[in-house]
Amino acid sequence: MAGKRNTKTEAKIKAAFTSLMQSKGFDAMTVSDIARAAGINRGTFYMHYIDKFDLRQQLIDDTIDDLTEILVENSDDNGQTITTDGKAICDAFKEEAIAKALHYVKNDYAFFNAISRSGTDMQLYDRLKNVLKQLIVAQAKRFGEEPKHDYNGIPADYAMEILVSAVSSIIWLWIRRGCNETPEQICHIIETNKTTAPIDVLW
Incomplete structure (x- = not known):
């Protein structure tokens, strides 16, 4: 540009x-x-x-920058010590930070809807996952915690993928469904998901 x-x-x-x-x-x-x-x-x-490809890329880059800023600025520890056990990893996603990010999405729904339905282009979804991963790592490093090799027998990289995929997929489905629920309702779903085993959802 x-x-x-x-x-x-x-x-x-x-x-x-x-x-x-x-x-x-x-x-x-x-x-x-x-x-x-x-x-x-x-x-x-x-x-x-430069062209329409550069336009799309810059729009996605700007959106990810905005979401990253929202999540980072609103994800302080509130005086709590963060460790690298499963619960602490979940606590890296502060409800206030997620709520503000969801309000940002809802306020620009037309763009998110257009991007989310653009064929096989899942770049925004994948980059959101990377932002969430970086947030978890940054929170751990802030308190001098060394990453564990596994969490309850699940290798660390798989555990990370499970967590960020769950949060990202909930947000992505919300967008695809028209952002009909309020950001607060989606926050509640994300918070509930932290302590709910997948099998408990089905039975």
Whole structure:
């Protein structure tokens, strides 16, 4: 991207991109389509983005940056010691932080909905998982804890995947279902999931 970011212009381009994602899909849209829908000329578009692929990537990058900032700023320990047992790993996801992240998603639902339905593109989902993993590691390091090799017999990397996949999948399903529930209701589901064995959900 060249030059200083023009927030108003980029907001128009994002809105155009989101609308076209829903009406035409990413593969069918062109830069001309985006520029026309945004009410700008192609030259203005190219002042900000290389092409539609660069636009999509920057939008995803910006979204992940925003979510990371929200989760990190609102995930302090509140004076509690965090260890690397299973419970402490779950405590890395503070309910307040998750709630604020969910409000961010709901407020920009059209974009998240468009991205989540863009064919096989699961980049946003995968990167959300990575943010959650980084949050857990950062919380542990903050208190000088060394990662364990396993948790109740489950290798650490699998345990991490189980936890972040559960949280990410709940959020992703919420988006795909239209964000019908409130962020607080989804937070409650995530909190309940921390202490609920998968088999208990089925029986």
